[in-house]
């Protein structure tokens with residue numbers, strides 16, 4: 192890293208004092224991440240008991256090579272309240288896991304807002320000695336941290352992998368949509384260029400020939416298949432993380448299963464287009480996205496202990512018979528006729544009008 196003696200031990204500052212931890216909790220109420228409203232302790236409405244729901248995070252890491260490590264910082268400054276930020280458990284790991292996305296300036300801004308909020312609402316946490324010791328141990332003790340990190344990092348990693356699937360899936364869906372639009376444009380062009388009228392003088396719908404539509408159909412099929420393939424490879428990461436989460440914390444197993452099922456649903460939806468010749472996309476894809484996101488957010492909530500009960504049951508597998516080529520040809524032909532319907536109706540209206548004038 193620094194090119195010096197490779198055997199040199201990395202520098203490490205002392206942990207913040209308990210007095211500092213006490214003072215931090217006395218001037219903050221909620222997680223410092225602005226879009227997160229979680230209180231630093233969770234309250235049980237029935238018993239009134241409170242459970243620590245937060246960690247003391249370092250803006251500049253304590254250990255050399257750690258997140259946002261600042262080599263010029265003194266030990267005193269490193270463990271002072273200014274360098275520390277209270278965050279909910281999930282976000283305390285997130286800022287270290289993705290340190291590049293959370294630069295020190297941003298975290299200092301959060302801290303400023305957290306203090307300002309306390310000034311305004313005058314709510315904070317007055318910790319007893321046991322609570323101070325617990326918060327310090329969970330935040331600074333490397334052994335405790337490694338246990339907690341095992342489930343925290345995997346839950347966060349699973350959520351991130353789901354987020355990636357959704358964003359890649361959306362990009363891919365746009366490509367499929369473009370392919371469908373190009374196909375549709377061909378149909379409109381064909382109709383404009385080849386006006387055909389029936390015996391009554393009404394205009395008929397003309398479909399492009401199979402040879403003309405073939406490349407467009409192939410492009411749509413390819414866009415769908417490519418999207419599906421890419422999501423399948425991303426799903427490998429999600430599923431791997433989910434299995435680790437279940438292994439570390441068995442109570443989360445059913446929630447992980449739910450996310451896994453929704454991952455499958457998303458992949459199925461990605462390979463599907465509502466009609467041929469192309470019609471507008473339907474709700475199946477956005478529904479699959481929303482459901483996967485819901486499952487993923489709920490898994491995180493279950494891990495934070497905010498969620499009791501159990502996830503929705505898996506729907507009984509309705510693996511319908513797979514469409515044969517012949518069935519598909521028949522269906523596509525029927526869809527073609529249906530799509531020509533509106534044009535036909537225009538003709539009928541014209542005819543009716545002509546009759547009234549007669």
Ligand SMILES: [Zn+2]
Nearest residue numbers: 222227279282
């Ligand atoms: Zn938070």
